[in-house]
Amino acid sequence: DVKVTQSSRYLVKRTGEKVFLECVQDMDHENMFWYRQDPGLGLRLIYFSYDVKMKEKGDIPEGYSVSREKKERFSLILESASTNQTSMYLCASSFLVSTDTQYFGPGTRLTVL
Amino acid sequence: AQSVAQPEDQVNVAEGNPLTVKCTYSVSGNPYLFWYVQYPNRGLQFLLKYITGDNLVKGSYGFEAEFNKSQTSFHLKKPSALVSDSALYFCAVRDYGGSQGNLIFGKGTKLSVKP
Numbered sequence: 001d002v003k004v005t006q007s008s009r010y011l012v013k014r015t016g017e018k019v020f021l022e023c024v025q026d027m028d029h030e031n032m033f034w035y036r037q038d039p040g041l042g043l044r045l046i047y048f049s050y051d052v053k054m055k056e057k058g059d060i061p062e063g064y065s066v067s068r069e070k071k072e073r074f075s076l077i078l079e080s081a082s083t084n085q086t087s088m089y090l091c092a093s094s095f096l097v098s099t100d101t102q103y104f105g106p107g108t109r110l111t112v113l
Numbered sequence: 114a115q116s117v118a119q120p121e122d123q124v125n126v127a128e129g130n131p132l133t134v135k136c137t138y139s140v141s142g143n144p145y146l147f148w149y150v151q152y153p154n155r156g157l158q159f160l161l162k163y164i165t166g167d168n169l170v171k172g173s174y175g176f177e178a179e180f181n182k183s184q185t186s187f188h189l190k191k192p193s194a195l196v197s198d199s200a201l202y203f204c205a206v207r208d209y210g211g212s213q214g215n216l217i218f219g220k221g222t223k224l225s226v227k228p
Contacts, residue, residue, distance in 0.1 A: 004156075033215075040122075042203065042220035043157075090156055099145055099164045099207075102216060104156035 002027045004105035006091050012111045019078040021108050023091030029103075030096035032074035034058075034066065037088040037107075049074055050096055081112045115140045117206045119219035126194045126226050134189040134222045136204030145207035146187040147216065148178055152200045160202075163187060174198070194226045 007022035023032065031050050035043040035058075045058030047066040055066050063085060067075045074093075078085055088109050092102040117138045126132045138144055145164055149157040161172025168180045178189045189202060201221045208215040 009154075040220060043218040045215065048215065092157075099162075101147065101159050101162060103159065104149075106156045107154070109154070 002093075002103040004091060004093055004103050006089075006105040006108050008108050009106060010109050010111075012113065013078075013081050014113050015082060017078075017081050017112075019081050019110065019112075021076040021078075021089055021091075021110070023074045023076070023093075023105055024072055025074075025093040025103070026072065027093065027103070028071065029093035030071075031094045031100075031102075032068065033092040033094075033102065034064075034074065034076045035090045035092065036060070037090055043090065046076065081110075083112050086110060086112045115206060115208055115217055117204050117217055117219045119202075119204055119222045121222050122220075123223045123225065126224070128196050128226055128228050129193055132191050132194040132198070132224065132226070134202050134204075134224060136187045136189065136219060138185050138187060138204075138206045140206055142207075144180075144182075144185075144187075146178075146180065147205040148172065148176070148187075148189050149203045149205065150174075150200050151203065151221075157203060160189070194224075196226050196228055199224055199226045 004025045033048045034046045049055045049068040065077045090107045091105040094100040094102045147162045148160040151157050161170050163170045163180045171177045203221050204219040205216040208217045
């Protein structure tokens with residue numbers, strides 16, 4: 001079974017803190033993705049990566065950065081957390097083919113106070 | 114522009130009745146379509162996908178979806194709903210504007226199955 005794990009299920013941070021969310025996949029997938037999910041807005045793509053050290057902006061990259069130093073690990077960084085970044089964050093991975101399925105981690109519910 | 118729409122925010126069904134969750138799409142190339150389910154406080158689980166071939170696609174947990182090219186639809190169906198099917202359902206389409214593997218997701222439809 002494909003396994004995508006995320007470092008925390010729940011996280012509470014304060015405004016201005018630097019926040020790291022980590023994602024690890026064990027299927028040797030080339031693609032990895034970070035989404036945020038908000039009620040009524042569905043899933044919105046923040047960043048994705050199709051190879052080690054490669055990254056591309058998604059639809060809503062402002063206020064976020066990412067790091068992919070190893071193929072299996074993709075980190076999302078909130079440089080200075082703000083209350084409007086309170087959300088559910090979902091990581092996903094897939095092979096680098098257009099028909100492949102994305103597999104999701106359990107999600108991290110981040111609250112910024 | 115590519116897009117996917119789920120016209121119903123919520124669908125209510127009685128247990129044992131058939132259910133349909135609707136999805137329509139707009140793409141510039143071949144439509145690769147996906148359905149995912151999300152249970153409360155969980156990540157998304159893959160249900161099924163249409164790439165090519167038979168218009169009726171069978172997936173996990175007894176779900177199936179019918180691809181209709183003329184109506185640009187990919188509705189999710191199940192002949193007999195269970196209370197445990199209550200969850201949030203997302204339709205997604207391959208994004209031809211982005212890199213390979215990117216998906217565009219609908220806003221989700223909450224399915225509520227009552228006993």
